[in-house]
Every structure is written in structure tokens, then in C-alpha cells.
Amino acid sequence: MAALLLGLATSTAALAASGGNLQQAGTDLGDRASLQRGAQLYMNYCAGCHSLKYVRYSRMAEDLGLSEEEVMENLNFTGAKFGETIGVSMPAGPATEWFGKMPPDLSLISRVRTSDWVYTYLKSFYLDETRPVGWNNTLFPNASMPNPLWQLQGLQHAEFGKVDAATGERPVTGLKVTQPGTLDAQGFDQVARDITAFLEYAGEPAALKRQSIGVWVILFLALLTFLAWLLKKEYWRDVEH
Numbered sequence: 001m002a003a004l005l006l007g008l009a010t011s012t013a014a015l016a017a018s019g020g021n022l023q024q025a026g027t028d029l030g031d032r033a034s035l036q037r038g039a040q041l042y043m044n045y046c047a048g049c050h051s052l053k054y055v056r057y058s059r060m061a062e063d064l065g066l067s068e069e070e071v072m073e074n075l076n077f078t079g080a081k082f083g084e085t086i087g088v089s090m091p092a093g094p095a096t097e098w099f100g101k102m103p104p105d106l107s108l109i110s111r112v113r114t115s116d117w118v119y120t121y122l123k124s125f126y127l128d129e130t131r132p133v134g135w136n137n138t139l140f141p142n143a144s145m146p147n148p149l150w151q152l153q154g155l156q157h158a159e160f161g162k163v164d165a166a167t168g169e170r171p172v173t174g175l176k177v178t179q180p181g182t183l184d185a186q187g188f189d190q191v192a193r194d195i196t197a198f199l200e201y202a203g204e205p206a207a208l209k210r211q212s213i214g215v216w217v218i219l220f221l222a223l224l225t226f227l228a229w230l231l232k233k234e235y236w237r238d239v240e241h
Contacts, residue, residue, distance in 0.1 A: 022139075025119035027197040029208055035064050038198025041191060043075045045148045046106070049095065052086040054107040055202050060086075063201070063208050099133075099144045111203040115196050122149065122192040126158040126175055138172050153188045154181030 028034060039060065057080065061071045068082050076082075078089045088095075088103075095102045110118055121139045125147035128136035133146045138158070147153070154177040160170040183191065201208065 022116040025115040038194035049103040050106045110200040119196040155179040
């Protein structure tokens, strides 16, 4: 119990340190269309910098209902073979020069941070001229990463509160899109949700099959329980109580 309470306290502290309340992602791994859109969005906006070293193109095609031709023509921009894992097209040298180090692999980001964290992070970028890349993030402050989806979301600015006497800084109280992108707020929410769903899938591809057979497992256990009950009745039928 003490370990559980310590874990909860640590999680709460980490959440507070990362920027406050998380928004509900509302992902559905049973929505194949969302996963397909998420894969396309990830490959176009994220895979240039972030690899998925535990996911193979062939496995993704099988799980998401895509053909080899569709994957290789529309989702593979590195020249990798169909059976290879998803890498990045950006060389390590320029990545280190621009961002200080190679951007991390995101195969397990949803399992480590949770899907709600990923969803909130994608929506929490704002322009910040004090940062080297010109962007900041309320959930993950001072991250060395620009907003990859700014053309879709638009330019988002932070709204600041009063100066904190303890830190001398003005806390961010809200975010506002000052220059609209190609999508409205609802459309961008769906984009963030689709990418989050795809990353949730990438963290555990087996989850799709596990959920699909879960119903049959429950039915089997129910049938087995019923048969066991009938067998028990048969054994005790002639026993006097």
C-alpha cells in the first residue's frame, strides 16, 4: 500500500511539473479509419524526426488493413524495405546540430506518458521568441521541438497571468490561436486524436488482436463455467445432504 501511495504521489508530482491538467484523448483502437489517418499524419509530420523502431511496415500494414503497395508508396519515405522497422529520414548530424541531440524514438511514448499526455502535448504548442526553435509547450516547457502541426492548427500564442512573486515569472493561463490554420478547432482536435491513437497502437500492436479475441475468451469462460456447474450438479445428484 505504501508503494502504491508513493507511486500515486510521484505521478501527481510529475503531472504538476509537466504543465497541469491533461485533456481526454478519447482514442478508440477499434476505429481503423482513425488509425489509418493517424499513420498517414505521423509519417507526414512526425516520422522525419522521430522513429518507431519497434514497429515494422509489414506489421502496420497487416494491423491497419493496408496493402504493401499503399504503405510503400504513401507511408514509407526512407527507402526502407517492407519488412523493416520505421526509421527517420533526417541524418543524425543535422538533427544534433538543430535540436542538440537526436529526437527520441516514439514507439513507447504512449505507454510511458499515457495517450492523454500525448494528445494534450500536441495541442499545447505556442510561439515563443525566447526559444531557439521559436516554439514552447505548456505541458512540456522548454522542449527543443517546433510545432510540427502549426500549418493545420494555425499560430497559437500564450496568454499570461500576473507575475509570480516567488519565481518572478508570468505563468501561462491559456492558449489562443491568433492566426487560423487550414483546420478549425474541431478538425485539429481530430488530427491530434488520430495521431495519438496511432502512437497508442504503436506502443502495443498486439492490443488490437487482444481486444478482438477478448469477447470470444469471455464467452468461452462463461460456457466453461456453465459446464462446470452442470458437472457439479451431476456429481452431487445422488449425495444425501
